[in-house]
Amino acid sequence: MSLFNTDKIRIEDLKMLFEKHTSVKIIDVRSKEKFDQWHIPGSEWVPVNEALKTSDDNVFMDIGFNSDKPVVVVCQEGFLSRKAMEFLRDLDLEAYSLEGGIKEWSRVWNLAKIKVGDTKIIQIRRAGKGCLSYLIINNGEAAVIDTAVDPGVFIDLAGQNQATIKYVLDTHIHADHFSRGRLLAGQTGASLLMPGQNLVQYDCMPVYDNDIIRIGQVTLKAIHTPGHTDESFSYLLDGRFLFTGDLLFLNGAGRPDLKSDEATTRRKTKKLYHSLKKILSLPGDTLILPGHYHKPVRFDGKPVAETLENLKKNLPLINLSEKDFILEILTDIPDTPPNYEQIVELNIAGHAGALDLAELEAGENRCNSQR
Ligand SMILES: [Fe+2]
The missing domain is CATH 3.40.250.10 (Rhodanese-like domain)
Structure with missing residues (x-):
């Protein structure tokens, strides 16, 4: 047959x-x-x-x-x-x-789930691009971090879990995919939260360092972690799960060079180092949930995640001195992602018009500083 x-x-x-x-x-x-x-x-x-x-x-x-x-x-x-x-x-x-x-192929996604107590974290993974989005659910309320696939996917998942999406957040202004966050907030009536900055041209609520966002009975703490971009934030859920955006991946750190000249890249690399130091001071059992994966994401249901303790053991880069870290990052910057300048402009504008996003976003992920 x-x-x-x-x-x-x-x-x-x-x-x-x-x-x-x-x-x-x-x-x-x-x-x-x-x-x-x-x-x-x-x-x-x-x-x-x-x-x-x-x-x-x-x-x-x-x-x-x-x-x-x-x-x-x-x-x-x-x-x-x-x-x-x-x-x-x-x-x-x-x-x-x-x-x-x-x-x-860039549109294909799959899921992995983490459940601890009354909290559910669903990792939505674009298999080909490696972009990772998150739906956090607790006590009938939900928040979405980095909306990298169609809004309907999150709306369906929230519905299946009897939850209402209250907040839609981005960790930073993305350069590899068009954020569907504004669309999702528009379709659900959720509050659209963006890192505090003066770039985006649409209405949103700014997030500042140490802000607390409540999702049901749990809290999400905003931590300013610049470096990959100046406005980058990480979000700490319940003191145990850290959504790092493009600051820290399972194989390294985010790249600081996009849309930056040499001097700016150097300055951002230094910020990246200090943001990582801030994160590395968290407890070793903090589960790191990054914004991207450096390989195609398998259909295996296993979360792309690692404890901070294990990352410290496995990633020499994040244990380097400031001087060596800067040298390491600056001497091996990979090729820029396809169409990244146009994608940043779209994310600043907050809409993509009639553009074919599959065409625009085609290609592997290149948000990390390691090849
Ligand atoms: Fe990024």
């Missing part, structure tokens, strides 16, 4: 296959260069890109391609993959073309 009764599948169909751990072969028919830049984890590059563009013969027959599993074909926009799918079906293989191409 076939997986689908159509030859073109949507990204939601592929997401379902991942969720069910269905065995499929995903092949990528773009150029090798594009595949190397970004691809669906587990997908296989097949060298047919040029031949697909020019030949009407079955290019898969020429390379002796075969598969004992259903095949999902991925290309840039979803056009070459249709041609490839037809060739594969001519070979009697069960093949599907991914509609919209690789950029659709």
Whole structure:
């Protein structure tokens, strides 16, 4: 029996296959260069890109391609993959073309849950981009931190947990994805909280250092942790869970260079160091919940999280002296994220108009200072 009764599948169909751990072969028919830049984890590059563009013969027959599993074909926009799918079906293989191409992969998300007492933390992960959002629920009330997927996802999750979203917060003005926080606040009537700054051009409530936000019976404490950006905040839930945004990741620290000249980057690196020091003084069992993951996020339901104690053991970077930390960060700054200047401008404006966000946000995450 076939997986689908159509030859073109949507990204939601592929997401379902991942969720069910269905065995499929995903092949990528773009150029090798594009595949190397970004691809669906587990997908296989097949060298047919040029031949697909020019030949009407079955290019898969020429390379002796075969598969004992259903095949999902991925290309840039979803056009070459249709041609490839037809060739594969001519070979009697069960093949599907991914509609919209690789950029659709940036929209796919999955969940992990943490429950302690009456508090539930749901980590919503964009599998391809590594962006992590959080829904915190306690006693019928909820808050969202860093709204990186469609508002409907949070509204549905809150509804499933009989909770009302009271607050929507961002840790900082993002450079890798358009924040859906303003949309979510608009759709739910929740208060939109942003780090205190003079940049954004829409109405929101400013958050300042040591502010306390109540969610049901628990509190979220705002901690100003500049460095990645000047306005960056971390949020400490119940004194035990720290949402670090792009300050601290499981593999390192946030990058301080975006939209900054050399002198500003140096100044921000110093701030980054001191913000990390502030965080490192928290108890060792504080669970660090970052704003990004440096790898594709698996469909395994395991939270991307680590105790502060373990991060101190595993990350030499955060144990360096100020001088060595600055040297380390400044000598190895990775490539800038795609479209980051435009994304920052959109987040300052608070709306994305009719832009295709999947196109704008395509590509891996590059918010951390480590390659
Ligand atoms: Fe960021």
